[in-house]
Every structure is written in structure tokens, then in C-alpha cells.
Amino acid sequence: MSSRDDVVVVGAGPAGMAAAARLRSMAIRVTLVDEQPAPGGQIWRNLEANRNTAVGKALGSDYAAGAAAVAALRGSGCSLRFGTQVWQLEDGQSDADWRVFLKTAEGLDMLPASIVLLAGGAQERPNPFPGWTLPGVVSVGAAQILMKSAGQIPAEPVWVAGAGPLPLLYMTQLLALGGKIAGYLDTTPRGNLVAALPHLPRALAAWRDLRKGIGWLKVLRRSAVPIVKDVAEIAASGSDCLETVTYRPRGGAAVTVPARLLLVHEGVVPAIHVTMAMGCRHDWRDDQQCFAPSLDGWGETSRAGLYVAGDGAGIGGAEAARLRGEIAALGIARKLGKLSEAEAGQRAAPFRRALKKALAPRPFLDALYRPRPEIFAPAGHTVVCRCEEVTADQICRAAGKGGPNQLKAFTRAGMGPCQGRQCGYTVSHLLARSLNSSPGEVGFFHIRPPLKPVTLGELATLEVEEATP
Amino acid sequence: MTGGSRAILYDAVVVGGGLHGLSAALQLARSGARVGLLERSWIGRHASGASAAGVRTLGRPVAELPISLESMAMWHDIRGLVDDDCGFHVHGQIKVAENDIELAGLRDRVDQLRALGYRHEEVVDAAELRHLLPPIARHCVGAAVARDNGAADPHRTLQAFRRAAEAAGVTIYEGCGVGAVESIADRWRLSASRAILEAPVVVNAAGAWAGRLAALFGDTVPLGTKASMMIVTERVAPYVAPVVSCAGRALSFKQTDRGTLLIGGGVQGRFDLQAEKTTVDFIALRRAAQAATALFPSVAGVAMLRVWAGLEAKTEDLLPVIGPSPQAPGVLHAFGFSGHGFQLVPVVGAIIAELAATGKTTRQIAPFALQRLARKEAAA
Numbered sequence: 041m042s043s044r045d046d047v048v049v050v051g052a053g054p055a056g057m058a059a060a061a062r063l064r065s066m067a068i069r070v071t072l073v074d075e076q077p078a079p080g081g082q083i084w085r086n087l088e089a090n091r092n093t094a095v096g097k098a099l100g101s102d103y104a105a106g107a108a109a110v111a112a113l114r115g116s117g118c119s120l121r122f123g124t125q126v127w128q129l130e131d132g133q134s135d136a137d138w139r140v141f142l143k144t145a146e147g148l149d150m151l152p153a154s155i156v157l158l159a160g161g162a163q164e165r166p167n168p169f170p171g172w173t174l175p176g177v178v179s180v181g182a183a184q185i186l187m188k189s190a191g192q193i194p195a196e197p198v199w200v201a202g203a204g205p206l207p208l209l210y211m212t213q214l215l216a217l218g219g220k221i222a223g224y225l226d227t228t229p230r231g232n233l234v235a236a237l238p239h240l241p242r243a244l245a246a247w248r249d250l251r252k253g254i255g256w257l258k259v260l261r262r263s264a265v266p267i268v269k270d271v272a273e274i275a276a277s278g279s280d281c282l283e284t285v286t287y288r289p290r291g292g293a294a295v296t297v298p299a300r301l302l303l304v305h306e307g308v309v310p311a312i313h314v315t316m317a318m319g320c321r322h323d324w325r326d327d328q329q330c331f332a333p334s335l336d337g338w339g340e341t342s343r344a345g346l347y348v349a350g351d352g353a354g355i356g357g358a359e360a361a362r363l364r365g366e367i368a369a370l371g372i373a374r375k376l377g378k379l380s381e382a383e384a385g386q387r388a389a390p391f392r393r394a395l396k397k398a399l400a401p402r403p404f405l406d407a408l409y410r411p412r413p414e415i416f417a418p419a420g421h422t423v424v425c426r427c428e429e430v431t432a433d434q435i436c437r438a439a440g441k442g443g444p445n446q447l448k449a450f451t452r453a454g455m456g457p458c459q460g461r462q463c464g465y466t467v468s469h470l471l472a473r474s475l476n477s478s479p480g481e482v483g484f485f486h487i488r489p490p491l492k493p494v495t496l497g498e499l500a501t502l503e504v505e506e507a508t509p
Numbered sequence: 510m511t512g513g514s515r516a517i518l519y520d521a522v523v524v525g526g527g528l529h530g531l532s533a534a535l536q537l538a539r540s541g542a543r544v545g546l547l548e549r550s551w552i553g554r555h556a557s558g559a560s561a562a563g564v565r566t567l568g569r570p571v572a573e574l575p576i577s578l579e580s581m582a583m584w585h586d587i588r589g590l591v592d593d594d595c596g597f598h599v600h601g602q603i604k605v606a607e608n609d610i611e612l613a614g615l616r617d618r619v620d621q622l623r624a625l626g627y628r629h630e631e632v633v634d635a636a637e638l639r640h641l642l643p644p645i646a647r648h649c650v651g652a653a654v655a656r657d658n659g660a661a662d663p664h665r666t667l668q669a670f671r672r673a674a675e676a677a678g679v680t681i682y683e684g685c686g687v688g689a690v691e692s693i694a695d696r697w698r699l700s701a702s703r704a705i706l707e708a709p710v711v712v713n714a715a716g717a718w719a720g721r722l723a724a725l726f727g728d729t730v731p732l733g734t735k736a737s738m739m740i741v742t743e744r745v746a747p748y749v750a751p752v753v754s755c756a757g758r759a760l761s762f763k764q765t766d767r768g769t770l771l772i773g774g775g776v777q778g779r780f781d782l783q784a785e786k787t788t789v790d791f792i793a794l795r796r797a798a799q800a801a802t803a804l805f806p807s808v809a810g811v812a813m814l815r816v817w818a819g820l821e822a823k824t825e826d827l828l829p830v831i832g833p834s835p836q837a838p839g840v841l842h843a844f845g846f847s848g849h850g851f852q853l854v855p856v857v858g859a860i861i862a863e864l865a866a867t868g869k870t871t872r873q874i875a876p877f878a879l880q881r882l883a884r885k886e887a888a889a
Contacts, residue, residue: 128791141791150792319786442551442683449558449664457743457814488815489789496742496772497809499791499798 047372048073048140048153049118050126050314053081054358055350056159057109058365059372061116066373071119071151073126073142079110081161082181083358085188095191098216100209102252102358109362127492129156129318131343138345143494150504155345155372158315159365162308162351165330165411166462167202168418170275172304173426176282180210180305193219194301199285201225201274202305204409208256210303215263222299223266225287227306229412230270236407243404245397249357250404268295272414276302306411310352313461317487318343324480327406328355330465331484338371338388339364347372355406356399363395416469424470425463427456435467439474444485447471457493460485514705519545521710521865522699523679524687524722526550527557529843529850530714531670531679532858535591537712538677540862545706546679547699549686549718550785553667556716556850559819561739561761561773562663563752564852566629567602567655568618572828572876573853574627579872580856581629581657590855593669596662596766600750603641604653605804611756615653630655642749644805653756660752660763663851670854682706690725697726697839710865711840717782717820719830719844723879726837730882731825735848736780736787736818737773738794740801742811744768753804760800770811772801775848778818787818823847824882831857831877833864841865842879 049060052074060072072079080087084106090096091107113120121142128141132152140151164181171177180202186192187210197220200207211221243250260267272290276282276299285302288294309330312322321342322331332354339347349368350361367388374384418424420433430453438450444467447453453467454460460467468479475482519542523534526548538544548554564584566577587595606612612632619630630653638645638652675681682704689700696709715722720732745768752763760774776797779788794816802809824830827847834840841864843857850857856872863870 130788130791139792446551449553449667455815457812459815488817490791490813490816493743493812493814495810495812496740496798496802499795499813500802500809502792502795504792 046070046153046376047155047157048138048151049157049159050074050140051081051159051161051350052076052079052113052120052122053083053159053161053350053361054106054109055161055361055365055368056081056157057113058362059157059159059349059369060118061112062366062369063372064116064118066369066378068373068376068378069119071121071153072113073121073124073140075123075125077123079113079120079122080106082185084110085185090188093191095187095217098213099188100213125492126314127494128490129314141490143492143498148494148498148502150502155347155375157339157347157349157368157372158352159348159350159361160311160314160352161361162355163311163461165306165309165415166465167304167306167415168422168424168432168463168466169273170419170422171277171282173423174276174278174282175280176278176300177276177302177304180207180303183303184210184213187213187217193217196220196300197222198301198303199223199225199297199299200303201227201271201285201287203228203411204305204307205253205256205405206308207303207305208253208260211265212256212259215259221263221265223268223297224260225268225271225274227271227274227412228269228409229272229290232408232410235410236404239404239407243401246401249401272412274304306415307409308351308355309465310354312352312484313459313487314491315341315346315348315352316484317489317491318346320346322484324478325354326480327403329411330355338374339368340371340375345375356402360395360398363391363398366391367395416466417473418466424466425451425453425456427458427462428452430463432466432470435470436474439471443483444468444471448485454485459487516698516705516707517545519543519706519708521712522547522697522706522708523712523714524699525714525716525719526552526681526683527555527714527716528553528667528670528854529716529846529857530712531667531674532854533712533714533843533861534679535670535674535677536858536862537710537865538674538679540866542710542865544679545708546674546681547685547687547701547706548681548683549702551683552671552681553664555785556819556821557667558663559739559817560663560851561763561771562661562666562851563602563658563761563763564597564661565602565655565658565752565849566852567653567658568604568754569849570828571621571625575873576856576860577853578627578629580853583855583859584661584852585657587661587855591669591673593665593672595666595669597659598661598766599657599659600752601641601654601656602658602752602754603638604754604756605638605642605645605649606651606756607649607803608757609650612651615651615756619653629657641751642753644748644807646804646806649804658752661851662766666854687722687725697837709839712861712865713840713842713844716844717822719822719842723834723842726834726840728834728836728840728842728879728883730830730845730879732845733823733825734780734782735775735821735823736778737775737848738778738789738797738816738818739771739773740794740797740813741815742770742772742808742813745770745808745811748808749805755800755804758796758800758803760797760804762801762804769814770808772797774800780818780820782820785820787820789816789818791816821846821848821850826881829853829857829877830879830882831860831874832879835880835883
């Protein structure tokens, strides 16, 4: 057991970096694993390489602000493993330890750990609409990844459709890099603002965040980007790839425009694939319309020794993620006996106060950007599970035969390569609607291993000793 | 549920909504009985939904052959039974020998079968093996083949048996586990989580939990548990038609209609019977991947998409328990299929219905008596 690390942190975004550095500062052995070639997560992706470049400048001050966290991690003495996927997580059989199965360019490997901290962040909310699977329809998040990692921006004017801060930020960044926007189809329901207003006073405590959003809108207006408000329905069509986009404002008539590239985004949800696969308990978060793992005050899940920090614990943004990472690190130190209960509590107190402040604008933002109902009730012919090509109609017809897991057997929805990452929420919502229930009651797919595809040849050559039963 | 609730009367209650429970319920209902079926979770939740769905007489224990061959005939007319083909294809089953010693073992087995009058298995040489399985590794020297064998689609089979059972009048209670059992006059009262059912005949088809149910009726059965792991891969171009196993390794390997490869063979995962949960153990599963890539080197680059393990009961001699309870009148057991029960589904249902109607059966089920296991327990 001499090679064992005490803690494996999965994900090198704001939460994972803060937690790893904090753990190391308490003389805890820690390995930080991330799929990307460098630290930063989604928000600070490729930050080190983009520093002092035109792309880095266009990405703005929030992006540049990640440099300190990245530098702190580099200097922390943590073992860092980039370009490394966690393809499976298992609890050790006889003891309370974990087996973290890794995949790198060199092959498969397994890292034993007493504690695992998941800092996998968020994923974009699945958003099926007619034609969403056509080439030429891309998520805003994916477009931003291309911008950050390869400095790529679309050559032609793009249509952007969606809601939430990310489309606004992306469009601002795109304009700064000389990109062109054909129009922004804002899908935020007009009524959301009324529902959000009662939360505004509390949100003003974080007025800097709100000002950012207003600033982005100003940039769009200055650049004369056409904005269509309160778009309720979107459809993409074309024979082999996107040719036209049809949108319908609430209560208005449908408009069809030619388009080569449509970027879509309807907010983000916690990445729950791993915690679901590990059988952790989850709660339905009505305010954010998503499931999130049930956590104690330190970020520990219902599975002992498995922690979550960052947006994977509930959407809160980069600063909240960093603070949750700090708190989880202290909780883990306490669990490992490096800190007493009192010490941990004392040291966590300022982070907890700061977290409360960082989360202050959330009720306002969650209400303002509450997803429009059409996302969860796509037209009958819309493909919901793109891996197995299952339509909304097929799901609804099978409703009543059981929950999401029985539905797999009837429709094959969720059984393809993405393992329900794309259709899980839509299936739960469609079932809930058919059964007059809520997604929280209907539940989610059971997630089956592995977490990432590995080949038969890779598994056959996995060099790990078989535990003696 | 409180004792004040009204009990629902049936001629027979089947406990367990796997394929054996559905098949028994279907046959009982067709013989004219009013049947209720209690399933704690949902239809096909455990072994039946997790099955590789091999329809195989190849390599089966000799004691099972009489009923297995009858079941094979029923599979060949499965549409006549459940009005659906269940995704059953007759592409044969092949057990591959990787060396001359293994091949000699397969020959001995076929000779033994011939001596007993069975002709469903044959031994083929390396050339015929390559003809049947073009991508097989060059070192393989021959195989045993059962050409009328094949495989079905487990989910389709579940749906077909469920539909047929319901059409025959079976009432299915899902999410309804049995809590207590009592004997009332000439019938049994089963108190389940959402209903109370009474019937003179009770069928125990409770799979991995059948030992516990048997205990409620006073039958002590030493039962083990199997949690056999299965791998399904991404889709690949047509690769093999027959179902492939291996004389010297734990492997079952087939390609589904969808193009995915389904790989199992009995490598065991971990389980928690109380929580009704299985856990995949990838270090153990490595052996299945090694077996698959040893026989089919060209699948090394194929990605595994999903892995799971089903839960079912296994007996000490790996033969099922089929027949009346020695202790409890009217109780009929059908469990302990030990990893090879899928093919027996049609015939066991028929046997149970026959036993319920007449108290006896013309089929050879003596080797499957529960007493054989209980005796061993007492001797030990």
C-alpha cells in the first residue's frame, strides 16, 4: 500500500485546484487528475497557453483572474496527472478505500485512494428540439471550448439561441475576436423577470456579478446584434446539414431564416454521472431544475469517503466552486484525522461566510433563467435520445410501463454511447409529465459502468493485481 | 398492509416476475387457473433482464437434457407460444477448443451423448470451425457445435411473455414484495406490500431470493448467489453469427441484431442481496476481456459501453430446483438455475402448470428435487 495516495481529486477547475492545493498544504498526499492537458477546468481552460495572446485578452478579466489559482496549484507540490480520464470508480472490497481507474495515452492504470473528491463541474443542460442533431447545430459551450483551446471562431455570422449568462459572455468574447453574430434568439421567458424580482435585493450583495451581465448586454447593443426576445420554440432544418432556423416568439408567428451555424445553450446542470453511477443519494433541485448529490456540510456524499465540490454540488459559479473546494479539503483533513472537529470548523467558517455571499445572486439568477417549459416537452417527433434515435413520442407511449430504467428496455433510450448524459433529464421530465408527477419522484437512469468507454484490449492488458477474496 | 384488508383469491399465485415466473403464470392461466403474480420490483428487474439470453443445449448437464431438448423444440415454435419471435435466431452455439486436450474432452462428451442416444452436439475440426467463425484466432483447433441452438433478445422475450401472460388473464402486481406467508385452511395467504393474495397453489420463482421465500414455507435450501457480469460493446460490422463459448475459459460471446457484442461467461461481480444491488468488479472482469481477445484478436480495439451483473440463485450441483415443496402442500419451486435458466423458460412453465393441475408430471424432474440439496445439508 506504499504507493497509495490519501486523496484523489478528479477535475482541475476552480474547486479541484483549490481543494488539491489546500490538502497538500496540510501535508496530505494528493493526486489531481484531469482529462485536459493543463489545469483550469472549463472556465480557465488552456489559460497558461492563452496568456498574453489576443485570445486571452478577448476572453476577458474573469478568465485572466484564474492565473493565480493555476500558479498556486503548480507550486503546491500536488501530484498532477493531466490528459488522464477516470474511466471507473469502485469502492475497495475489504476496506473503505477506493479504486480510481485511469486511462492515459499510455494505457490503463489504477490508483488506490482513501478518499475521492469529485470536482467534475457542470454540463450544459440537454436541450432537444427538432433538428438539434443536424451538423451545424452546436452548443455554446462547445463553441467556447474551440475558442479557448484552439483560438477558433466561426468564419460566418452565427445564430445564437438560448438563455443564461454563457451565451452573453460568449457573444462578447466572439465580437472581441472579430466574429459576427447574425442574431440572438433570447429564450428567457418574459415572465421570469417578475418571478425573479423578489430575489433582487439579496442578489445586490453581489452587485459586481450583476453588473457583468449588464455590461455584456451593452456590448451586444453597441454592436447592433439583432436580439429577438422571449423565443418559445426553435427548430433547425436542412437535408444533410443546417440550412434554416425557424423560431417562434411566445404568442407570435414563426419566422424562418437561413443559417449555417446555430449555437444553443439553455443553462448548465451539475455533472451527476459519476455520483449517480456510484449510487449516491441525490435530491431534485426545483430552483435549478436538476438533480444534485445530497451532501453534508463538508461536501461528503451518502457514500462514505466520496466528496463533491464545485458546480457538481449545485450550480454556483467559479467563486462558489473555489470555496466549496476549500471547505471540502478541510472536511477531508478532518476525516483523515489531520484536523480536529473544532479546528476544521474554525478554519471553514470564513469560507462558509464567503460561500453564502457568492451564492447570494443565485435565487435571482435561477428564477430569471428558469428554463422555458418547452425544453422539457419537445414536439413529438423530436429525437430525445440521439444515440439510439428515440423520439419524444416513443418515450411518452412507453410511459406508464415504469420508470426511466424500465423505459430503457422498452425504448433503448439512454443505452447508447453517451449513457443518458444527453437524454436523462428529458426522459425524466417526459415521464413526469405523462404520469402527472415530478422529475424528482420519477428519478433518473441507473448509470452503468464504465464511466468512459475503454476497449476490450485495454481492459485485457490492465496491469493490476487481483485482490484475494 | 393491515390484517383488515380484503384478500384477493386466486387459483395460483406466482412469486417472482422474472421469465420463469411469467412462463409459469402463462401456462397456469392457459390451463384455466386464475393467476396472480407478485413482483417485488418490476418485471425482469434482475437475472432475466440482465441475461445473455443464450438458447443452448450445447454442454448442458446430462440430467437437464430431457427437459432442455423439449424446451428447444418449444423455442423453435416460440411464436406459437407467445405470439412473438422473441428475437430468437438459430445461428448455432459453438464451444471452441484452443488445444488438442480440450478438443479430446469435447469429443469424449459427444461420444458419451451418442451412447445415451443424443445427437444434438457434434465435433468439428479446425477448417469447419473457421468456416463457421471466420475471425476465430488461428491457434484454435476445433469445437463442439449445436447447430439448432441460438440466442434471443432478453428484453423482447420479457415483453412477449408478459404480454402473453396478461392476455391469458394473469394479474401482475409490480412493486409488491411478499412480507409474510400463512396457511389458512386449504390455501396460502401471502401478505405483500400492496395486496394480500390467497391461493391453494404458490409458485416460488423468486430467483436470487427464492431461498428466503422457501424458508417462509418451511423449506430449508442451501443456496448460493451468482452475479455474472456482462459487457456490451459499441456496434461493429457483422462479425459472428453463432454464440461462442470456450472449453478452457469462462466466456460467452455473441453479436446482437444491433451489431453490439455481448460478452459474458460467468465472471462474477459483487452483490448485496439485502440491497438488491450488484457492483461490477473490473479487475475480475479483465478475465472476460482476456478470453474475448484471445479467441477474437481483432476485437481488441472495440470499446465497451456498458457493464452490468444480474442476480440469481445457484445450487451446489448447479442444477435447478423444479418441483413440489417437501414441506408445504401446494407450493411449487422453480429456481436455482445457476446461470443457465433462460433456455429452460418455456418447458419449466409447462411443468409447473402440469404439477399444479395433476400433482404429477410426465417430464423427468427427479434430479431437480429440492430434497437432494436439503439431504446434503443434513449430511454436512
